[in-house]
Amino acid sequence: MTDLLIRNLRPLGASATDMLIRDGRIAELASGINASGVPVEEAGGAIAIPGLVEAHTHLDKTVMGMEWYENAVGTDLRAMIDNERRARRQLGLDPARQSMRHALALVGNGTTHIRSHVDVDIVNGLSVLEGVLDTREALRGIVEIEIVAFPQSGLMIRPGTLELLDQAMVAGADLVGGLDPCGIDRDPKGHLDAIFGLADKHGRGIDIHLHEPGEMGAFSLELILERTAVLGMKGQVAISHAFCLGMPDWTRVEGLLSELAEQDVAILTTGAPSREVPAVKRVLGVGLRMGAGCDGVLDTWNPWNRPDMLDRARIVAQKNNMRADADLALVLAVCSTGGAAVMGVAGHGLEPGCNADLALIPGRTLAEAVATGGPVLMTVKGGRVTGRDGKPLREVS
Numbered sequence: 002m003t004d005l006l007i008r009n010l011r012p013l014g015a016s017a018t019d020m021l022i023r024d025g026r027i028a029e030l031a032s033g034i035n036a037s038g039v040p041v042e043e044a045g046g047a048i049a050i051p052g053l054v055e056a057h058t059h060l061d062k063t064v065m066g067m068e069w070y071e072n073a074v075g076t077d078l079r080a081m082i083d084n085e086r087r088a089r090r091q092l093g094l095d096p097a098r099q100s101m102r103h104a105l106a107l108v109g110n111g112t113t114h115i116r117s118h119v120d121v122d123i124v125n126g127l128s129v130l131e132g133v134l135d136t137r138e139a140l141r142g143i144v145e146i147e148i149v150a151f152p153q154s155g156l157m158i159r160p161g162t163l164e165l166l167d168q169a170m171v172a173g174a175d176l177v178g179g180l181d182p183c184g185i186d187r188d189p190k191g192h193l194d195a196i197f198g199l200a201d202k203h204g205r206g207i208d209i210h211l212h213e214p215g216e217m218g219a220f221s222l223e224l225i226l227e228r229t230a231v232l233g234m235k236g237q238v239a240i241s242h243a244f245c246l247g248m249p250d251w252t253r254v255e256g257l258l259s260e261l262a263e264q265d266v267a268i269l270t271t272g273a274p275s276r277e278v279p280a281v282k283r284v285l286g287v288g289l290r291m292g293a294g295c296d297g298v299l300d301t302w303n304p305w306n307r308p309d310m311l312d313r314a315r316i317v318a319q320k321n322n323m324r325a326d327a328d329l330a331l332v333l334a335v336c337s338t339g340g341a342a343v344m345g346v347a348g349h350g351l352e353p354g355c356n357a358d359l360a361l362i363p364g365r366t367l368a369e370a371v372a373t374g375g376p377v378l379m380t381v382k383g384g385r386v387t388g389r390d391g392k393p394l395r396e397v398s
């Protein structure tokens with residue numbers, strides 16, 4: 002592990018101080034620290050925040066560094082799924098190379114932890130997962146990558162997928178994924194029994210994509226809650242998107258939120274501008290863990306997303322009508338410590354004893370940093386400088 006002395010940084014925008022890192026952990030915060038033989042970085046009064054956490058993305062999908070992908074698909078979810086499966090082959094999308102590009106771009110932008118869903122389907126088998134596993138291994142010590150085995154093409158409608166998900170868990174995936182049990186699979190009981198059964202078998206958590214809106218999503222969510230309780234999986238389930246929690250019927254949403262809180266089910270948001278999304282303050286208000294992510298970046302789905310959690314904090318704030326300085330700081334916390342709490346990362350903070358995983362960002366206050374964006378000045382992982390001025394230090398292959 003690594004020793005480092007960072008001079009003149011401002012933790013969360015507070016007064017300037019020095020930070021001494023020993024063996025990859027924050028050892029001391031004080032002015033004028035003397036530590037002979039330890040490498041020194043000058044922060045120049047930059048704000049320090051705990052490392053940004055990209056808690057919902059798809060490292061296997063980006064076309065970053067390739068030709069521009071001309072999208073002519075439209076917005077129907079099933080059509081987009083089928084299109085991507087075809088395009089993956091036509092474009093020659095190499096999951097190892099592309100996930101490396103995507104992950105390193107995030108590192109340059111202050112990210113220290115990533116949760117990525119990775120496609121598992123009967124056309125590509127485990128080949129996509131294997132590529133992302135290679136990237137995870139290659140980037141150990143630079144960024145921590147958690148992998149969700151994701152049945153993007155559906156589960157019950159594509160026999161053989163469940164067996165592949167089972168193999169994916171053995172091959173190194175960390176969590177079991179799922180996708181719209183009603184909307185895609187048309188079999189909510191079958192879908193949820195399958196993924197909860199798999200999670201139970203492997204002793205792993207679940208992170209399920211739930212795009213289903215309104216009452217349909219609420220129905221799926223209740224089935225998720227039932228299974229979480231029956232299997233004793235409190236605290237091990239996350240719901241990505243959860244658009245149904247953005248429906249206007251507040252009394253209905255309030256009831257769902259309190260049930261989610263009872264089972265400690267985490268919520269992951271992208272603040273999708275095109276959809277109704279869970280309200281950040283309401284989710285946090287009932288004590289739920291909440292993280293955020295950019296979702297797929299520059300892929301067959303999302304031409305506009307960027308691998309940048311500081312940018313995402315701004316988008317989530319905008320979508321939630323959060324304007325006050327304290328609210329912008331709150332959204333930034335969702336994008337760092339919030340995501341870490343969802344991923345179960347211990348010691349993600351700026352206090353002595355915490356992991357030395359942090360980002361130095363420009364701005365006089367946290368609110369200004371969110372409003373104006375980067376580039377992130379420095380990314381530090383375990384005391385090692387991994388990015389400068391919005392760029393990763395490791396070469397992209």
Ligand SMILES: [Zn+2]
Nearest residue numbers: 058210296297
């Ligand atoms: Zn997603």
